[in-house]
Amino acid sequence: MPYFERFDICEAYKALEDDYNVSGILQERPSNQRRCMSTDFQLYRMEFKASPMFNGFDSLSENGKDIYMDLVTRYKLPTPEGDEFDAYRDSLD
16 A cells, blocks of 8 residues: 555545535535534634645555545545546546
């Protein structure tokens, strides 16, 4: 199993919420429902700051992309579409 750094995990969650939020909250994430707060706010409380180069999925590390795709599966979100996702999926084959 690959080693995932805290930074990879936090950025993957941030990218996921940026891509799938409804009214600012990723509704499918149980923690967001329980606390009635967004992932961004939870990351803020952890004092996490994304890299200035952060630009969503494209800027994630390989580990971050793996985490992101695992979260899409776990929360049963629609499979993302777009060149960056297709290129990533093709690289897995």
